[in-house]
Amino acid sequence: MAQLKIGVYVCNCGTNIAHTVDADSIVETVWKIPDVTIARSYRYMCSNPGQEMIINDIQGLELDRVVVAACSPRMHERTFRNACKSGGINPYLFEMANIREQCSWVHSADRLSATAKALALTKAAISRVRCHEPLDPLTAEMCPSTLVLGAGIAGMTAALELALAGHPVCLVEKTDRLGGNLARLDLTAPYLYSARDVLQERMVRIRQTENISVLLNSQLKSLTGFIGNFTATIANGNPSADEKVLHVGNVVVATGYKEFDAARITHYGYGKLPDVITSFEFERMLRTGRILTKAGKEPRYAAIIHCVGSRNKEFHGYCSRVCCMTALKYAQEIKGAIPECYVSDLYIDMHAFGKGCEDFYKKSSEVKTLFLMYGKNERPVIRKAEPGDDCEMLIEIDEKLSGERIEIPADLVILMVGMEAREDSGEVARLVNISQDKDGWFMESHPKLDPVATTTEGIYIAGTCVAPKDIPDSVAQARAAAGRILGRIAKGKIEIDGVFAEVNEDRCSGCRMCNELCPYSAIEFDETKKRSHVIAAACKACGCCVAACPSGAIKGRHFTDQQIYAQIEGVLA
Amino acid sequence: MSYEPKIVGFLCNWCSYTGADLAGTSRIQYPPSIRIIRVMCSARIDPTFVIDALAQGADGVLICGCHPGDCHYSEGNYKAMRRFPLLKKLLRSYGVEEERVRQTWVSASEGQRFADVVTDMTERVRALGPSRIHRNLLADVRER
Numbered sequence: 083m084a085q086l087k088i089g090v091y092v093c094n095c096g097t098n099i100a101h102t103v104d105a106d107s108i109v110e111t112v113w114k115i116p117d118v119t120i121a122r123s124y125r126y127m128c129s130n131p132g133q134e135m136i137i138n139d140i141q142g143l144e145l146d147r148v149v150v151a152a153c154s155p156r157m158h159e160r161t162f163r164n165a166c167k168s169g170g171i172n173p174y175l176f177e178m179a180n181i182r183e184q185c186s187w188v189h190s191a192d193r194l195s196a197t198a199k200a201l202a203l204t205k206a207a208i209s210r211v212r213c214h215e216p217l218d219p220l221t222a223e224m225c226p227s228t229l230v231l232g233a234g235i236a237g238m239t240a241a242l243e244l245a246l247a248g249h250p251v252c253l254v255e256k257t258d259r260l261g262g263n264l265a266r267l268d269l270t271a272p273y274l275y276s277a278r279d280v281l282q283e284r285m286v287r288i289r290q291t292e293n294i295s296v297l298l299n300s301q302l303k304s305l306t307g308f309i310g311n312f313t314a315t316i317a318n319g320n321p322s323a324d325e326k327v328l329h330v331g332n333v334v335v336a337t338g339y340k341e342f343d344a345a346r347i348t349h350y351g352y353g354k355l356p357d358v359i360t361s362f363e364f365e366r367m368l369r370t371g372r373i374l375t376k377a378g379k380e381p382r383y384a385a386i387i388h389c390v391g392s393r394n395k396e397f398h399g400y401c402s403r404v405c406c407m408t409a410l411k412y413a414q415e416i417k418g419a420i421p422e423c424y425v426s427d428l429y430i431d432m433h434a435f436g437k438g439c440e441d442f443y444k445k446s447s448e449v450k451t452l453f454l455m456y457g458k459n460e461r462p463v464i465r466k467a468e469p470g471d472d473c474e475m476l477i478e479i480d481e482k483l484s485g486e487r488i489e490i491p492a493d494l495v496i497l498m499v500g501m502e503a504r505e506d507s508g509e510v511a512r513l514v515n516i517s518q519d520k521d522g523w524f525m526e527s528h529p530k531l532d533p534v535a536t537t538t539e540g541i542y543i544a545g546t547c548v549a550p551k552d553i554p555d556s557v558a559q560a561r562a563a564a565g566r567i568l569g570r571i572a573k574g575k576i577e578i579d580g581v582f583a584e585v586n587e588d589r590c591s592g593c594r595m596c597n598e599l600c601p602y603s604a605i606e607f608d609e610t611k612k613r614s615h616v617i618a619a620a621c622k623a624c625g626c627c628v629a630a631c632p633s634g635a636i637k638g639r640h641f642t643d644q645q646i647y648a649q650i651e652g653v654l655a
Numbered sequence: 656m657s658y659e660p661k662i663v664g665f666l667c668n669w670c671s672y673t674g675a676d677l678a679g680t681s682r683i684q685y686p687p688s689i690r691i692i693r694v695m696c697s698a699r700i701d702p703t704f705v706i707d708a709l710a711q712g713a714d715g716v717l718i719c720g721c722h723p724g725d726c727h728y729s730e731g732n733y734k735a736m737r738r739f740p741l742l743k744k745l746l747r748s749y750g751v752e753e754e755r756v757r758q759t760w761v762s763a764s765e766g767q768r769f770a771d772v773v774t775d776m777t778e779r780v781r782a783l784g785p786s787r788i789h790r791n792l793l794a795d796v797r798e799r
Contacts, residue, residue, distance in 0.1 A: 156672070156676060180676075180691070183679030185687075187679040187682055188679050189685075189686075189687045191684065196687055198687070203691075206690070515727065515729065517762070517764075519764040520765070525763060525764070537673075601731070602728075623695055624696035624727075624731050626699065626728065638695075641695060646704055647707060650707055650711055650713075651711055653663060654663065654708070654711045654712050654713055
């Protein structure tokens, strides 16, 4: 192999790596490896001075390979590839060693072993990078149409944003109307805007916008292709109706949430005690304008119970975020409608973060809501009152602040049901090829830096299908997703990663085993040549065919056999 | 000093490698025995990679991919799953103990599970002691 000039950079990541891994000793050791022209350690390789260091070395020392030992490549591979490009070498002549997420952070107590492992990973990256080849991206056309799944506040907002920028949008909704869960609400906390007004504005504009086509009672059946060139099949609920086939460049998934089923908590008697209702049922009551018990009387005692299904090991561990403020809204609304009604608010912790929320909490205290705190692993018990009790129900609670077990009267109990992932979220995730977290929520490409993109290019997520959130956050995400898509459309063409499989025709025996294996039908068989070949733009580089080819005729670019063997040798050296 | 085995882990990029990263961001501690090699999909793991790793001195090999039904490439993990028993059969004939090579599924949200898998496997391999596989195996593999 020709002589190479490799630059190796070991990041301290402040103290994140340096605290556990002796970066300087790695520099010292790798510098002795043949072809390593320069080895340095630095506080933050990803910072501007860090990247400039690489760029200057590429130019000054004529480096032709770069290794950075730092965080996960999922974090900064792109950053350093771009630095290589700026320095004047092909971005694929770079390799990263993950010595933070997969080393310093997980072996914090053992500096010696962590350093030895970090060295092994760095050596593996050096061996691998020797085998790297320059790769060039392909370009493909970007279809400017977008498919939006779900017509709640997030989906409608994303659709409008894209359509008003002049691009066609198809808005697909499973039910028979627009609005999603928001259409079931009355007023919204903390500013008490009417949900109906908020939605009306969106719906009117959607109707007035020509390039949005709305498909109600419809669902995505299949999605094939790749960013810029997806083919979506939409099925109508009516089995006799034809399936619609759409050509779209991007997809926004905004399929929302469903509420927790209160009947799952038997202590609360939901479904058995007529005046124990969910927050959604109470919203419906508010929209009709009268707060009444099932018997048609105004309640004299109302109780609101927080965290129904949320923040609890048995059901969902997470906080549903909107229920605390909604509960406070109920307290104010009940007091407004029936001033003599006693309102008790049974909570675990009051989560009043966000704009205007702390003031809203204060206002609820001022209207004389009785706040009672219960423990996270306990639960108030509701039972029917005896005839002499002067109320419909009694709630027993171990009140934490007073330390006493108390009993409070109630004629109406409102359960603040949390949000959960929809039953069909797994199916949607599979159709558009994105991941779900342990609770069923769709996963972001990066939770902080790339919160609306997913690991599949061209598929974006917004609103409460990602995690519980309020209206402003859903709207912000929807606009962010639309913004990302507009950015891609503005570029006109899309670049497709230079990483894909290719067939060496001289070695291909024409057995066609790979044709069947490819999940994207990206391998075609040339009948005249009797050889298979890969359609690069359709290949997603999984490498399945590469491992399966009995003749070893398929090369998985950037994950070649030689590159992986070199890495194996490196980690074990 | 107690014997620390060397385990090579082949992890798919989308689920397991991300799960391993999550173990890191969550600061979940596990033994430093594992050396991770990233592949895009568990279906890319050529059985010869596993044999090569053993021949090069790995005491164990761990293969991790997305859970069945959850593959980023829709069905790559099923292909990996089907290949595995054949590989195990071959390894048995070479005298490789059952517990040195393991295939399991770790999702992107299972940082804790990844740490548990590594911890468990390290203990099992530690109990077996250093691998006795002859280095001549290497020649056989690289012939291909």
